[in-house]
Amino acid sequence: MEQAAITAEQMRHYDSFTINTIGIPSLVLMERAALAVRDEILNAYPLNLNHVVVVAGSGNNGGDGLDVARLLHIAGVKVTILNVGNPDHASEEHRVQDRICQYYQIPQTSDLTILKQATLIVDALFGIGIDRAVKGNYATAIDAINASDVVVVAVDMPSGINTDTGEVMETAVKADVTVTFAFNKVGLTKGAGKEYAGRVAIADDMGTYAVDD
Numbered sequence: 001m002e003q004a005a006i007t008a009e010q011m012r013h014y015d016s017f018t019i020n021t022i023g024i025p026s027l028v029l030m031e032r033a034a035l036a037v038r039d040e041i042l043n044a045y046p047l048n049l050n051h052v053v054v055v056a057g058s059g060n061n062g063g064d065g066l067d068v069a070r071l072l073h074i075a076g077v078k079v080t081i082l083n084v085g086n087p088d089h090a091s092e093e094h095r096v097q098d099r100i101c102q103y104y105q106i107p108q109t110s111d112l113t114i115l116k117q118a119t120l121i122v123d124a125l126f127g128i129g130i131d132r133a134v135k136g137n138y139a140t141a142i143d144a145i146n147a148s149d150v151v152v153v154a155v156d157m158p159s160g161i162n163t164d165t166g167e168v169m170e171t172a173v174k175a176d177v178t179v180t181f182a183f184n185k186v187g188l189t190k191g192a193g194k195e196y197a198g199r200v201a202i203a204d205d206m207g208t209y210a211v212d213d
C-alpha cells in the first residue's frame with residue numbers, strides 16, 4: 001500500500017521508533033540508505049561515473065554521503081568528498097563514516113573547484129535536519145553545484161528545500177534525481193521542492209516502521 005508523504009517530524013519519530021523500539025541500529029539504517037543511493041547511481045547513470053564528487057555536510061545526511069562515497073569507491077568508482085560542514089559539529093554517525101573513508105584513503109577536500117572535475121555530483125549537505133535559511137559557505141556550495149551541468153543525485157532531500165513545505169530556504173540544490181528514505185516527504189511533492197527534486201526514488205525497504213501513537 002502506498003504511504004502518504006510525511007513531514008520531517010514524522011520521519012524523526014519513525015527513525016526513533018525503528019532505532020530504539022525495533023532495535024535496528026542507526027548505522028544500519030544509514031548503510032541501507034547509502035546502498036539505495038549507490039544502486040540508483042550505478043543502475044541509472046552507468047556512463048557518467050568517471051569522477052563522482054560527494055558534497056557532504058556534517059550531519060547524518062553528510063554521513064549518508066560519506067557512506068555512499070565508500071560504497072562507490074569499493075565498486076571501483078573514482079570519488080572525491082567535498083566537505084562543506086563544520087567538522088566540530090559532526091554527528092556521531094558522520095564521525096564513524098569519516099574514519100572509514102580515511103581507512104580507504106578516499107580523497108577529501110574543502111575546495112569547491114573540485115566540482116569542475118565532477119562527472120556526477122552527490123548532494124549530501126542537508127536532509128530533513130534543515131531548519132533555517134541557507135547562508136555563507138553552504139549557500140556558496142549549493143550555488144556551485146547548480147552552476148555545474150552534470151547529473152546531481154540528492155540524498156533524501158535536495159539541500160535547501162524545506163521538508164514540510166517544499167519551499168526554498170534562501171537557496172537549494174536543483175537535482176536530477178532524489179533518493180528519499182523510507183517514505184516520500186511532503187516537500188518533494190509540492191512547491192519548488194517538487195521541481196528541485198527531479199525524479200523521486202523512494203527507498204522504502206529499509207525496515208523503518210510507520211507507527212502512530
Ligand SMILES: NC(=O)C1=CN([C@@H]2O[C@H](COP(=O)(O)OP(=O)(O)OC[C@H]3O[C@@H](n4cnc5c(N)ncnc54)[C@H](O)[C@@H]3O)[C@@H](O)[C@H]2O)[C@@H](O)CC1
Nearest residue numbers: 026029030059060061126127128129130131132133134156
Ligand atoms: N538514524 C537516522 O536518523 C538516519 C538518518 N538518515 C539521514 O540523516 C538525515 C538527517 O540528519 P540530521 O538530523 O543530522 O540533519 P541533516 O544532516 O539534515 O542536517 C545537519 C544539521 O545541519 C544543521 N542545519 C540545519 N539547517 C542549517 C542551515 N541552513 N545552515 C547550516 N546548518 C544547518 C542542523 O543543526 C542539522 O542538524 C536524513 O535526511 C537522512 O539523510 C539516514 O542515514 C537514515 C537513518
Ligand SMILES: [K+]
Nearest residue numbers: 123126155157
Ligand atoms: K541532501
